[in-house]
Amino acid sequence: MVATPNGFNLDNSGRRIVVDPVTRIEGHMRCEVNVDDQGVIRNAVSTGTMWRGLEVILKGRDPRDAWAFTERICGVCTGTHALTSVRAVEDALGITIPDNANSIRNIMQLNLQIHDHIVHFYHLHALDWVNPVNALRADPKATSELQQAVSPSHPMSSPGYFRDVQNRLKKFVESGQLGLFKNGYWDNPAYLLTPEADLMATTHYLEALDLQKEIVKVHTIFGGKNPHPNWLVGGVPCPINIDGVGAVGAINMERLNLVSSIIDRCFEFVNNVYLPDVVAIGGFYKSWLYGGGLSSKSVLAYGDIPEHPNDFSAGQLHLPRGAIINGNLNEVHDVDVRDPEQVQEFVDHSWYAYGEAGKGLHPWDGVTEPKYELGPNAKGTRTNILELDEAAKYSWIKAPRWKGHAMEVGPLARYIIGYAKGHEDIKNQVEGLLRTMDLPVSALFSTLGRTAARALEAEYCCRLQKHFFDKLVTNIKNGDSSTANVEKWEPRTWPKEAKGVGMTEAPRGALGHWVKIKDGRIENYQCVVPTTWNGSPRDAAGNIGAFEASLLETKMERPEEPVEILRTLHSFDPCLACSTHVMSPDGQELTTVKVR
């Protein structure tokens, strides 16, 4: 048994279970655990199995184009990467943006946050708790009663409605292509919902599909198009012409009204469906409070959604910034992403080389040089790894640390920091939910807490979205139609050398882009993405990362069916497309689970 410096006990003597790939995430990831003879996880190893190379392909490009490249990194947080990128370049070149641009960017970022949280809960995470096959056994009338009890204001609740959905589902399942619901462990005793609750939640899975495609129209309106909306260094690319009719690209009253109606729909869905579902489903799993991991010890957020343009001071951010270490909630440290001593990336257990053991590099000085080698105790071959050796290099993900600490990032981290700082909206939400569910504060530090924090945050983001929409409309009515500052658009106005950093809170956590510009071109570009923090491998001191920590002590009902592992890993909403790269070698789609 080994005790890690960050307070966890690891024992790799039991059976080894390998899950590869972990499905229903963006990108590619593998997980190995050791379980004891009771089926309890005693050691966890998480690895990004794809090489990351975004930084190197941006070298020599025009910094004003970087957003377009970062938008193509993955299919989920496109807009968040683009926003982070334009912020980094603006920071480097001292470019300020007008008030309207700040409001519009915030609306787009909040919109993406809400969209991502809903899609994550219903389309990537729900199937860890909800069993759609069991829903076929539900009584539609009882489901209707349940729906009305859970959320009296949700209009779609008749027995006939649920019968229709059930029939559609039945037809879909009977057509032999379980499609979306394949690869499930539908007879595993880890599923605790009644058939009626399963049918209700599966129905909302469909309702969420309909909603999500409406929500993204906000990006089409402000970004000119979707997918891949346009961004602009210095502001936003959409002009405002409030009295215009049908002008291409310009924001007019008709379009603002559409945005307003989408904001209302977000509110309705989150309050009538999403939050009540989290409470209802969570109610079945109240005794399943595994998965806390690092969240009760060390959490980090950069903060986001500035009230005023160009002001990123902690007090001006609606989503809180701060760092908590060693479980001391009484002290929230401020975070300075420029300080070379704070954020550093280590590669002692990653397939990269810095040339010096135990060395950490600040992202401005970051190096991405691959070095693929397996440890002496790895099993298998270089091209077919059966078992990793976590004592050596074992992941394509680097290990970022804040002042040497492994940190969890994401909605739960943001909510713990907000709660600890006494952020009024967040505190009220958290206390309200715990009261409703009759749970102590300690229940927050769990897989369920992570999932609940995301739902609460979606609701808070709806309110912020409305706030910035009102602010935008007021500003326009007062005659301010400025959306971009192009004073420093031309490279001749730039210094010969400059460096900057852009930060956002992506749906899955703290995201930073660090850029160095020389002679009008990108000299170095480093992204430290949320899943790099959460999915980080061990560091030289032996601290384990958030994914690994969260799996420890979890009891598996059937070790050969990793429902519990998926449940907890999914609660982070992992996105490995940007933390690492490349596809599985043989295109293997089915997860293999090997018990050794």
Next chain:
Amino acid sequence: MPASPPKRVLVLGIGNILWADEGFGPRCIEALAETCAFPDHVTLLDGGTQGLYLLPFLEQADALLVFDAVDYGLAPGTLLTVRDAEVPAFMGAKKMSLHQTGFQDVLATAQLLGRCPERLTLIGCQPAELEDYGGSLRPVVAAQLAPALDLALAELAAWGVAPLPGQSPVEGLADASLRRDAYEAGRPAPESACRTGDDRFFPGAA
């Protein structure tokens, strides 16, 4: 197959332009938009790796033509067209790309919602190289762009679509900095920017 021509047609290119031949789909759309002006009921779209985001576009189409890099297990650069019920199997048989919510899932979701295009055609090209991050189309695949467009135009003609010489609006396309010429011109050399993965993806290359 329905007899009357489809009312709304979506021509979609999917894949990640940052991954060498994975960019085949979007590059087809780009080339098509540069040479053809389509009537209003036809939409051209670079879908990138967007997964579920593409659902609303699918729902609004009666006929869907997709360009994608597909692993048919044939010689690199081979073009193959499949239609209707065959399409999902080809797109899901091997997970070709980073679109983890594979396009197969998007089609299945559209079906579950009862709003899947009635006609589906996939024009796929066998890639030569995928594991070159920041790379571009290999010559053997680039050479298939024009033949792929010919196949597409024949398919569209069968659907009653007759484009005029000209250009299509750019809303569905990538930002100018990502268009093929600009993208290739600004690309660092493999020596200065390692673009490969590890030898699990290159057996024998170690």
